[in-house]
Amino acid sequence: MQILAKCPRCDAGLPVSASEAPAAITCGGCGRDIPLAVSEALRTDLAVDRCPVCDGGDFYIRKDFDPKVGLAVVVVGALISAGFYWFGRDLIAYSILGGAALIDLVVYGRLKDLTVCYRCHSEFRGAYERRAPAFDLHTADVLELEYERRTSRR
Ligand SMILES: [Zn+2]
Ligand SMILES: [Zn+2]
Numbered sequence: 001m002q003i004l005a006k007c008p009r010c011d012a013g014l015p016v017s018a019s020e021a022p023a024a025i026t027c028g029g030c031g032r033d034i035p036l037a038v039s040e041a042l043r044t045d046l047a048v049d050r051c052p053v054c055d056g057g058d059f060y061i062r063k064d065f066d067p068k069v070g071l072a073v074v075v076v077g078a079l080i081s082a083g084f085y086w087f088g089r090d091l092i093a094y095s096i097l098g099g100a101a102l103i104d105l106v107v108y109g110r111l112k113d114l115t116v117c118y119r120c121h122s123e124f125r126g127a128y129e130r131r132a133p134a135f136d137l138h139t140a141d142v143l144e145l146e147y148e149r150r151t152s153r154r
Helices: 067-086 090-109 137-151
Strands: 002-006 013-017 024-026 033-035 059-063 113-117 123-125
Touching: 067 090
Parallel strands: none
Antiparallel strands: 002 013, 002 123, 024 033, 059 113, 113 123
């Protein structure tokens, strides 16, 4: 399992391999030492049960989506269809635009899920079984506030 540990102070993302995770990592952004308590389930890529950064047990699932990729597809499609439109080929222009949107959908549908920690936003990628529920704004508000009080970042 791959963990993207989020620094509690500066929110930098620090990639760690769960199977070889050290007891602590140093943040490349602010130099803070972050202790990692990697559970057995995390180490063996079985499940995300406990967050190694904040010790929280509340997670949600989201698509591992890079918005830049989706946007690039739409922009390229729009440029090509604009070119056709210029030459009066409306129908082709519209179908290319529609095609780009379709590619976007397909790309989105094939994305894998990743698990995110509600409190510190650390991310977990691997072959483990997804058990966490979808994102809930109320839960996020409560848990993030609790975490921020604890780390006194604000
Ligand atoms: Zn940091
Ligand atoms: Zn966490």
